Amino acid sequence: MAKPSEIRIFASKIAIRSDVESSIAVVGNPNSGKSTLFNRLTGLKQRIGNYPGVTVERHVGTMSFDGKKTELVDLPGTHSLSAHSLEEQIAVDVILGRMAGSSSPDGILAVLDATNLYQGLFLLQQLVDLNKPMVVALTMTDAATQSGIAIDVDALSEVLGGVRICSVVATTGAGLENLRSAISELPKSAPPNAIDVWPALRSAAGKLRSTSKSNLSLVECERLLVDGVTERNQSFASELSEEAKGRLLEMRHELFVDEPGIAIEARVRYDWVRENLLKLQCSTPPFYSWRASVTAFLNQPVAGTVGLFLVMAIVFQAVFAWATPIMEFIDGSTAVLSARVGNLLGDGAFSSLIADGVIAGVGSVIIFLPQILILFLLIILLEDSGYLARAAYLMDRTMRSVGLSGQSIIPMISSFACAVPGIMATRVIPNRRDRIATIIAAPFMTCSARLPVYALLIAAFVPADQIGFMNLQGLVLFGLYMFGIVMGVLTALLMRKTALRGPKPSFVLMLPEFRRPNLQTLMFQLLGRVKVFLYRAGTVIFTVAVIVWALAYYPRSETIVPEAQKQRTIAAYSLSGVQLASEYERIEHAASAAQLEQSWLGRAGKTVEPLFRPLGWDWRVSAAVIAGFPAREVVIAVLGTVYAVGDEADEKTLSGRLQASTWPDGAPVFTLPMVIGLLIFYACCLQCAATLAVIRRETNSWRWPVFAWVYMTGIGYGGALLAFQIGSA
Amino acid sequence: MEIKAYTLASLKRGQKGIIESVDTSDPQVQRLMVLGLVEGAEIEHVSSAIGGDPMEFRLFGCGISLRQEHARFFKVSPVVAGG
Numbered sequence: 001m002a003k004p005s006e007i008r009i010f011a012s013k014i015a016i017r018s019d020v021e022s023s024i025a026v027v028g029n030p031n032s033g034k035s036t037l038f039n040r041l042t043g044l045k046q047r048i049g050n051y052p053g054v055t056v057e058r059h060v061g062t063m064s065f066d067g068k069k070t071e072l073v074d075l076p077g078t079h080s081l082s083a084h085s086l087e088e089q090i091a092v093d094v095i096l097g098r099m100a101g102s103s104s105p106d107g108i109l110a111v112l113d114a115t116n117l118y119q120g121l122f123l124l125q126q127l128v129d130l131n132k133p134m135v136v137a138l139t140m141t142d143a144a145t146q147s148g149i150a151i152d153v154d155a156l157s158e159v160l161g162g163v164r165i166c167s168v169v170a171t172t173g174a175g176l177e178n179l180r181s182a183i184s185e186l187p188k189s190a191p192p193n194a195i196d197v198w199p200a201l202r203s204a205a206g207k208l209r210s211t212s213k214s215n216l217s218l219v220e221c222e223r224l225l226v227d228g229v230t231e232r233n234q235s236f237a238s239e240l241s242e243e244a245k246g247r248l249l250e251m252r253h254e255l256f257v258d259e260p261g262i263a264i265e266a267r268v269r270y271d272w273v274r275e276n277l278l279k280l281q282c283s284t285p286p287f288y289s290w291r292a293s294v295t296a297f298l299n300q301p302v303a304g305t306v307g308l309f310l311v312m313a314i315v316f317q318a319v320f321a322w323a324t325p326i327m328e329f330i331d332g333s334t335a336v337l338s339a340r341v342g343n344l345l346g347d348g349a350f351s352s353l354i355a356d357g358v359i360a361g362v363g364s365v366i367i368f369l370p371q372i373l374i375l376f377l378l379i380i381l382l383e384d385s386g387y388l389a390r391a392a393y394l395m396d397r398t399m400r401s402v403g404l405s406g407q408s409i410i411p412m413i414s415s416f417a418c419a420v421p422g423i424m425a426t427r428v429i430p431n432r433r434d435r436i437a438t439i440i441a442a443p444f445m446t447c448s449a450r451l452p453v454y455a456l457l458i459a460a461f462v463p464a465d466q467i468g469f470m471n472l473q474g475l476v477l478f479g480l481y482m483f484g485i486v487m488g489v490l491t492a493l494l495m496r497k498t499a500l501r502g503p504k505p506s507f508v509l510m511l512p513e514f515r516r517p518n519l520q521t522l523m524f525q526l527l528g529r530v531k532v533f534l535y536r537a538g539t540v541i542f543t544v545a546v547i548v549w550a551l552a553y554y555p556r557s558e559t560i561v562p563e564a565q566k567q568r569t570i571a572a573y574s575l576s577g578v579q580l581a582s583e584y585e586r587i588e589h590a591a592s593a594a595q596l597e598q599s600w601l602g603r604a605g606k607t608v609e610p611l612f613r614p615l616g617w618d619w620r621v622s623a624a625v626i627a628g629f630p631a632r633e634v635v636i637a638v639l640g641t642v643y644a645v646g647d648e649a650d651e652k653t654l655s656g657r658l659q660a661s662t663w664p665d666g667a668p669v670f671t672l673p674m675v676i677g678l679l680i681f682y683a684c685c686l687q688c689a690a691t692l693a694v695i696r697r698e699t700n701s702w703r704w705p706v707f708a709w710v711y712m713t714g715i716g717y718g719g720a721l722l723a724f725q726i727g728s729a
Numbered sequence: 730m731e732i733k734a735y736t737l738a739s740l741k742r743g744q745k746g747i748i749e750s751v752d753t754s755d756p757q758v759q760r761l762m763v764l765g766l767v768e769g770a771e772i773e774h775v776s777s778a779i780g781g782d783p784m785e786f787r788l789f790g791c792g793i794s795l796r797q798e799h800a801r802f803f804k805v806s807p808v809v810a811g812g
Binding site for chain 2: 149267277302394511
């Protein structure tokens with residue numbers, strides 16, 4: 001159950017800035033064009049939380065007008081002040097000033113979608129009741145005109161208690177100056193007049209407020225009367241004394257008799273909306289619209305489903321095909337840079353740290369930036385155009401068979417890019433059990449950090465044979481993606497049958513019209529993600545690379561260097577020319593290998609080797625896997641470091657070195673069963689500190705991250721063990 | 730206009746109806762009411778996913794999808810085309 005403490009986590013992100021004169025909450029229905037408008041108003045002056053997920057993270061921006069600075073807080077979309085999901089709860093708590101650490105907003109910027117006045121006006125009635133300064137931004141007026149709706153803005157203002165209304169077209173920027181001026185004047189403006197849609201509720205709320213002797217506002221009393229005390233309104237319901245709770249029960253019974261208050265409210269408010277819609281909206285002939293044709297095509301059940309699979313296939317194809325040239329370029333540059341720096345700095349610990357530790361380590365991760373960018377770009381495009389909602393709708397029936405609903409599809413698709421925003425996207429799932437089952441299943445989806453590991457092993461050990469129209473390497477990669485999906489789905493099913501047993505999840509979803517994604521919003525989201533990725537590469541991965549380097553470099557052996565020197569001297573007596581040079585090189589490698597073997601990393605690898613021996617891993621692979629637990633992509637960097645020295649260093653590429661690596665008896669380490677086992681291990685194992693942290697944050701307990709880690713690591717180990725033992729038998 | 734004991738689930742593709750009464754006992758139905766599926770609202774069945782479930786409806790210009798099991802809670806009177 002959502003506890004109030006679950007919300008406090010977000011409060012730390014709301015710093016109150018001293019140079020800002022007032023704070024305005026941006027409120028609106030989901031898909032009302034709220035985030036686009038927010039980006040338009042604040043531009044680059046915004047602060048985004050750690051991981052900007054799919055419109056769920058908290059965005060705070062500053063808008064300047066006429067020398068005055070106003071802080072805008074972009075809230076998650078909501079349909080009503082009766083919160084239904086965690087996201088809506090966050091929005092409602094901020095609006096009511098009940099969010100720990102943030103003061104009550106000085107005014108409301110209500111975003112009203114001109115193509116969906118029906119639902120928009122429902123929320124606006126509740127917002128007018130807040131009795132706070134308010135301005136309405138009427139968005140999507142261009143789309144409304146296209147679909148044949150004309151809106152009488154003066155009449156709209158009148159029915160909403162004389163509130164100021166600014167028509168804007170966020171894509172072209174028309175009407176924005178007017179809106180900015182209205183927002184900057186907002187804190188000093190008078191609130192709209194009360195519109196008294198439901199006088200009975202208002203007067204009951206007044207009575208409740210005076211009898212409860214608490215700090216509750218009139219609107220909070222209204223919410224309590226309508227909803228009762230629920231898990232989603234604890235932030236203010238907790239103010240009620242036991243006695244007042246008893247009084248609340250009586251009053252609710254008087255108002256609603258036996259029916260739920262929320263149903264009665266819907267009737268009363270939507271009756272008002274329908275009555276007024278006639279006054280302020282008239283139909284004009286619609287234009288031809290590409291949206292209508294696309295929607296009509298995708299509305300055919302079979303064509304829509306086939307279309308969904310095609311779209312997903314194109315997305316993954318694009319990720320691999322488009323990114324390759326850029327990745328090769330980065331790979332080449334890193335190698336050149338590392339070699340140059342190594343030569344420039346000469347021998348010694350510092351040179352080795354920079355060349356082998358920092359450049360090789362961080363470079364091996366930066367290389368995946370192009371793939372990650374493309375994947376994120378395409379997923380944001382699908383999300384913003386409204387297509388992901390349709391995917392959820394089309395997949396609901398399938399998801400139902402594994403105990404989830406179509407709503408779990410969006411977090412799962414996002415997890416192909418990265419499980420962190422994917423898990424954050426589960427906030428729209430209202431039921432906690434469904435949400436946790438989705439959170440545990442999501443990290444099985446093949447994320448962009450698994451990709452490098454797969455790519456390396458496949459390139460090294462799977463022949464590039466052509467099978468039909470598919471390449472064998474591509475086929476194996478596709479198989480690994482499918483394996484992740486199957487494991488995730490089976491996990492969800494298992495969870496729903498055991499720990500998270502409960503009623504069948506329900507499915508209600510708004511299906512927005514297709515719309516052309518806004519370029520600016522797209523760029524903001526993409527930039528946010530690039531920043532996060534580079535930050536991670538610059539901090540976590542940098543640190544791990546340096547630590548791993550140090551573990552592999554120290555302690556320096558006192559005997560190896562003199563021993564190598566002795567061998568060199570002996571060789572110089574008996575050999576000369578090319579032979580001598582190659583003998584020198586052999587001695588050099590042998591010395592490095594001996595050094596590595598007695599380093600901390602080598603010792604650690606040897607200590608855990610017995611544990612991984614049944615999987616066919618030698619101490620080097622074991623050490624790399626251990627080092628990869630904080631972030632799985634690190635394993636490549638470590639393999640790069642471990643194999644940069646030693647017997648196999650003759651081979652130019654890492655995959656060549658892996659192929660050449662042998663056990664002391666000369667048998668190859670990387671046999672086919674071992675590689676398959678390693679791939680299975682990486683497909684399952686939860687080697688990602690960021691994912692564990694976000695599971696902890698989103699479930700508000702250590703139980704789930706610990707469970708997920710043990711469960712996924714256990715499956716990975718078991719799978720690798722099976723593959724190796726069966727394959728080698 | 731002839732009124733039959735129709736529910737939302739029995740509306741055919743492309744057919745419109747007006748919601749006559751709602752069984753408010755189910756929490757999911759209450760949620761749908763907050764989204765605007767209340768008595769008196771005109772609603773059109775636009776499409777279905779494979780197998781006829783979930784269904785997509787259009788309500789005053791917005792698209793909304795729900796499952797058949799919930800659609801049965803809403804009694805509708807079909808609007809006869811042109812009538």
